[in-house]
Amino acid sequence: MKEPTPRRLRKYVAKCLQLKSYLRSPGDGRPQGRIPAAALLWALLMGGLLRRAAFAAIEALVRSRARHALEVSQSFGDDALGYFTERLDPAVTRRAAVTALRQAKRHKAFDDCRFIGLALDGTSAGRSREKVCDLCRPYRNKKKEILGYHHKLVMLSVVGTGLTLPLDVEPYGPGDSGTTPVGGSCAGPSATSVAVLPIMWSPTGTSPPPPFCTTPGIWDSSPSPG
Numbered sequence: 001m002k003e004p005t006p007r008r009l010r011k012y013v014a015k016c017l018q019l020k021s022y023l024r025s026p027g028d029g030r031p032q033g034r035i036p037a038a039a040l041l042w043a044l045l046m047g048g049l050l051r052r053a054a055f056a057a058i059e060a061l062v063r064s065r066a067r068h069a070l071e072v073s074q075s076f077g078d079d080a081l082g083y084f085t086e087r088l089d090p091a092v093t094r095r096a097a098v099t100a101l102r103q104a105k106r107h108k109a110f111d112d113c114r115f116i117g118l119a120l121d122g123t124s125a126g127r128s129r130e131k132v133c134d135l136c137r138p139y140r141n142k143k144k145e146i147l148g149y150h151h152k153l154v155m156l157s158v159v160g161t162g163l164t165l166p167l168d169v170e171p172y173g174p175g176d177s178g179t180t181p182v183g184g185s186c187a188g189p190s191a192t193s194v195a196v197l198p199i200m201w202s203p204t205g206t207s208p209p210p211p212f213c214t215t216p217g218i219w220d221s222s223p224s225p226g
Contacts, residue, residue, distance in 0.1 A: 039074055042072055
């Protein structure tokens with residue numbers, strides 16, 4: 001088996017996951033973008049894969065000699081990434097995530113899985129000293145003093161497959177919290193809790209809840225249709 005490289009990964013994403021059009025046109029909302037959206041998107045993906053997701057870290061990568069090996073067509077600064085991501089249409093990325101999930105099923109990625117579930121997992125992103133938008137939430141110290149602001153998010157992922165398959169992410173809106181019902185269940189008492197909703201049952205429909213179901217009281221004991 002050949003070793004994985006950014007070039008082979010790009011070919012796999014484009015061909016096997018059927019995301020060639022997304023890599024080329026990810027929903028760029030810039031009126032006159034000088035840097036190709038494809039280069040910015042691929043740099044973001046490479047940064048996430050290498051766990052260098054901060055914009056400053058991605059800038060360091062694309063300004064280094066590693067840029068050509070990473071298959072990023074040109075260098076740019078972290079401000080270009082900020083301008084680009086602020087204007088991306090999220091609907092395009094959501095459709096791409098669904099396409100990748102369907103292709104994974106088509107390629108039998110779930111065939112050896114006894115259970116499949118959807119996990120709602122809370123997290124946070126970004127940080128600023130001042131509130132800059134309606135989605136900014138304060139974070140506090142032990143004395144309840146506001147130290148700054150960030151965004152609270154809830155992510156929907158497919159679990160129980162041995163793969164990490166994020167499906168969608170939504171910010172907490174005004175009045176939302178970790179105990180607000182989401183799709184009939186709760187994301188949990190805090191932003192780091194996980195709720196698992198079954199979407200596929202064992203063939204007999206009589207097996208106990210799978211081990212990845214960490215929130216009691218949400219398991220539906222009836223098998224799913226089909």
